[in-house]
Structure formats: C-alpha cells, structure tokens
Amino acid sequence: MSDVAAILETMDYKNVLKYFTEISKVPRGSGFNQKISDYLVEFAKEQGLEYVQDELLNVVIYKPATPGYEKHTPVIVQGHMDMVCVTAEGVSHDFENEALELFTEGDWLGAKGTTLGGDDGIAVAFGMALLADKTISHPALEIVITTDEETGMYGAKALNPELLKGRQMINVDSEDEGMVLVSCAGGLRTTGTLPLRRINEEGVELTLHLHGLLGGHSGAEIHKYRISAVYQLARLLFDVKRKLEAENSGYLLTSFTGGEKDNAIPTAAVAKILVAPEEKETLRNVIGECMELYQKELSSREPGMKLTISEEEGNFAAIHPMDFEKLLFLLMQAPNGVQMMSKEIEGLVESSLNLGIFEMSEEAATIHFSVRSSVSSYKYFVRDRLTYLFEFLGGECESGSEYPAWEYKKDSALREKFIEVFKEFYGKEPKVEAIHAGLECGLICEKIPEMDIVSIGPDMRDIHTPQERLSISSSVRVYRFVEALLAAMSDE
Secondary structure, X not given: OOHHHHHHHHHXXXXXXXXXXXXXXXXXXXXXXXXXXXXXXXXXXHHOOEEEEOOOOOEEEEEOOOOOOOOOOOEEEEEEOOEOOOEOOOOOXXXXXXXXXXXXXXXXXXXXXXXXXXXXXXXXXXXXXXXXXXXXXXXXXXXXXXXXXXXXXXXXXXXXXXXXXXXXXXXXXOOOOOEEEEEEOEEEEEEEEEEOOEEEEEEEEEEEEEEOOOOXXXXXXXXXXXXXXXXXXXXXXXXXXXXHHOOOOOOEEEEEEEOOOOOEEOOOEEEEEEEOHHHHHXXXXXXXXXXXXXXXXXXXXXXXXXXXXXXXXXXXXXXXXXXXHHHHHHHHHOOOEEXXXXXXXXXXXXXXXXXXXXXXXXXXXXXXXXXXXXXXXXXXXXXXXXXXHHHHOOXXXXXXXXXXXXXXXXXXXXXXXXXXXXXXXXXXXXXXXXXXXOOXXXXXXXXXXXXXXXXXXXXXXXXXXXXXXXXXXXXXXXXXXXXXXXHOOOOO
C-alpha cells in the first residue's frame, strides 16, 4: 500500500477515498473514455448490478430500492468520468496511459505535476460507494456517469432519456461544500482561424516564454479576473512593437502558442520574434522595461509571473508584416473574460468568454474560445462579435459544442428536501446559488423537462490547473450528507 493510500485509509468513509484513488490509476482524460468506461462496467458486474454502456461510453448502473423505499421514484446520482488533462511547466505526463501520482498535504489531496481530476472523479467515487454499500437506506438508484463533459458535454447530449426512470437528480459536479446550485449558464465553443503568409529572413530569433500565471477554470474562476498568459504576451508584443517603431526599429514574429484547454485560463504562452543582430540588445532592453512595468502593475494579482528568454541565430520563416499587424490587432481587440454581470443575482457573472488555446501553423493562426452566458441572446452576440472580427481581418469562425442553460425551477420538491436535511445534518442553512460554469443539468432538463435537480460537491480549489486540490474531510462529509438525503426519501 502506498503512503497516500495508507493516509487516506485512516480518513476514509465507506471507501469513497479508496475508490477515488483507484480511478486515479485509470486514464480518463476527455476524448479517451474507453478504459474508465469499461472499468465502471466491470465494477457493475462485480456488484451484480444491471447496467447500460451506450455508444458514447456513458455508463448507467441501476441499484434496487431498499425495504421501505420501493414506492419512491428512482433517484439519479450523476457526474462525468472525464477530466481536464493539464501538466505543470516542465512536467511530462502521458494521460492516456499513466496513472496520476497523488499526494496529501494536510486536508488536501492533489496530483504531482498534473490536474487531479477531482472534477469530476469525486462523483464517480460517490457513485461507486453508493452502489457497493449494503448498509444504507435509499430509493432505487440510477448512477449516471457521462463522457466528455469537459470538451462539449457530448455524453450528456447523446444520453438516451429512456434509460432513466428517475425524476429527481443529484448532480455531483460542484466545488463548494455548504452550497446547493440550482441554475447554471449555457455555452458554446468558437474557433477562429486567420490565414498567415510567411517570408524568409535571417537574424536572431528570441524565444519569449511567459509563465507562472495562476490560470483557473474559465467558468468557476472567471470572476477573479486572473490574467491570461496569451493576452499578456500579446500585450508585450504590442507594447514592444510601438516602442521600437518610435525609434525606427522593429521585429518580426515567427511563432506564437499558448494555453492547453479552451475552458482553462492559460497559465503560459510562448512567442518567437526575429530581429537583426545589431538591434538585439535594444530589443532585450525594451522587453525588460515592459516586464518591469507589468510586474509592478500585476504583483498582487499574478505574483508568480515570469518571462524567460533564449535566442538562436539563423534563417527563419517569419510572418509577413501585414499579417502580423492583423494578428496583433485581433489579439488587442478580441474580447476576453467577464462581459456582463447578472442584474438579478448579485456577484454572479452573466456572460463571459475565455481564449483558452492559441495555436499557429505555417499557414494560419487558430484560436479557441469558450463562451458562457445564462442569456442565450447575449451568448450569440459574443459569438457573432468574434465572427465579425475574424471575418473583417480575412479569417473565419466556426462554432459548436453548444449546451443550454439550466434554468431555475421555482417549485422544487428536491430542493426543499435538500434544505430540510441540510439543516438537520449541518445545523445551518445552505447557500442556494446559481453558477456561471456550465453543468450537464441543462441538457438533462432539456431531455426530461420535469426533472428536478440539485448540484452539490465537496470543497475543491483551482480545478483545471496543476494546483487542483480536493478536500479530504469535505469529501467524506458531503458523501455522508448524500446518505442522509437519500435516507430521508422514504415512501411515507
């Protein structure tokens, strides 16, 4: 037994943490769901339970009601099996074949050098624990674990509603204990492409590596106004270009990349710029002046931000100056971050977008955005604004992976039962809130309009980043609360 497993065993309850460590050994990144889906199927077989594994590799596992709960309609416990796969700088990890390396730090569980996948591995662990436990009281359970939530909610979109008899659902995909979510934003993904021409030039190529930014989830943490490494590096290119032009000098761009996932705020970006050998030192000095200014400006918001520079002489394929100007204009004008705050709910972001991935080939720059809004018309306005900008500059835009908002249900028997049991369990009122991040609840409600849903989860921090942490004690408490909630749903 590893040290982490031994530590967690002393803190575990009903094998919740054990199951989480077990699934952390199974590759489950978005886009490669086969192994974790098959793992859940084998688990269902071991427990002697009926199950369905569909074409999208969603898994639904059924557990009969215990005595006294047979007349209650089945209760769905739902989450997703995939995780966002991001590594820390300098870390190499094969997410398709290698297990995560877990560690504990006080009450927090993390993964060394990578995302942890608490989002939404903890839902899988909860489901497994509920299915395996023969001592708890509950209505019939339908444990629904979907695929590819993080990249477009494709599993939930394809889920056949006829597989579900339940009309009350506990979604376990939230990150704050003591809070029950009752509404979330909808969203879509937009990809813009700008064609680039190249010219061959000799000189010194400087590689500018901006790194150490905090990043975060583009829905759950967009309101913290964390700096995007892509936009910050684009600002550096812009400021340096203007300063050099004032001195009748300049540089060319050969490459620009940044970000790993469109729903994660980029923590690092790399640009390569070309300059004549005799102007290299001037360029370095101007870059240094700009970075000194940024670090003073952003010291409290991004204390870890750093720029490293390396250089190489030779002949390089640089972007044509006119196309570089277009690209820089696009980056300076493209919207990013919070666009509108809610008028109804104080402190809630209504609409936002995140430039999550910037890629560059020999022929084009490709930029991936995640757009979120609880107001459909504004979501489409942001999409159309991006399309207009790209097309104006000679590029094009495509949108897809759309998912609906989960609208607040005025009359909710499940929410009322949740609040009643919560007050008994915790001795206080829960926070009833909406969230800007997208959840699969909207898609489920679209398929089954009468579905009554609450979303809960244990404390997590910095999801979608290598700093992701899951609270051990909170995971145990929230699971015990789910037990209490299910037990309160008797036939009486």
